[in-house]
Amino acid sequence: MNLDPVSRGTSLSDQVIARLRMQITSGAWPVGSRIPTEPELVAQLGVARNTVREAVRALAHNGLLDIRQGSGTWVIATSELAGVMQRRFAGADPAHVTELRGTLEAAAAGFAARRRTAEDLRRLDDLLAQRERAWASGDRDAFVDADTAFHQAVVAASHNEVLMELYADLGQVIRDSLRDHFGARLSPEEYMDHTRLLAAIRAEDPAQATAEAAAHTASCEAVR
Numbered sequence: 001m002n003l004d005p006v007s008r009g010t011s012l013s014d015q016v017i018a019r020l021r022m023q024i025t026s027g028a029w030p031v032g033s034r035i036p037t038e039p040e041l042v043a044q045l046g047v048a049r050n051t052v053r054e055a056v057r058a059l060a061h062n063g064l065l066d067i068r069q070g071s072g073t074w075v076i077a078t079s080e081l082a083g084v085m086q087r088r089f090a091g092a093d094p095a096h097v098t099e100l101r102g103t104l105e106a107a108a109a110g111f112a113a114r115r116r117t118a119e120d121l122r123r124l125d126d127l128l129a130q131r132e133r134a135w136a137s138g139d140r141d142a143f144v145d146a147d148t149a150f151h152q153a154v155v156a157a158s159h160n161e162v163l164m165e166l167y168a169d170l171g172q173v174i175r176d177s178l179r180d181h182f183g184a185r186l187s188p189e190e191y192m193d194h195t196r197l198l199a200a201i202r203a204e205d206p207a208q209a210t211a212e213a214a215a216h217t218a219s220c221e222a223v224r
């Protein structure tokens with residue numbers, strides 16, 4: 001994805017840092033992905049190599065990027081707080097993480113049923129289809145990423161910026177929790193159908209959407 005050239009000014013470095021951070025927080029560069037190379041960023045942003053290098057190092061220092069010699073630079077967190085969250089809750093009780101995830105997702109589903117737009121529904125349709133394909137593939141990690149992306153879209157459809165940022169900051173904690181829940185292989189008894197959740201959001205039924213999201217968490221707890 002090309003970036004618009006930054007405008008010239010006295011805080012050019014800060015502008016580049018902000019532009020790169022936006023690519024991360026928007027999901028354009030998701031956690032686990034490698035960002036464009038330094039020459040590519042120079043061409044896309046229209047700034048000097050040293051400015052790009054300084055911005056990348058600043059974001060690495062803040063915990064969003066990981067510079068790996070010989071491999072490139074990789075996204076490891078969606079915000080400074082996300083990195084802190086991941087370290088802080090690395091040893092948390094998995095059941096407690098599941099309970100928190102369920103609380104946030106149930107609230108988001110209710111809000112999404114009230115506020116979702118046509119564009120939200122199109123994105124949810126696409127992500128639900130991707131989730132189904134990932135499950136059919138049997139690839140645990142692909143399914144975890146697809147399931148997380150679907151729930152992130154539900155949270156985004158809530159149009160509650162505070163909830164969206166909190167859920168994003170917990171993103172890696174949630175992914176790790178799901179990977180631990182499913183283990184190395186996907187089992188049929190662990191499958192949770194999300195079509196009724198999306199149907200409730202589409203029907204603008206907050207109570208049903210909240211109930212469906214809460215039921216998914218209860219299912220996770222029952223399988224443990």
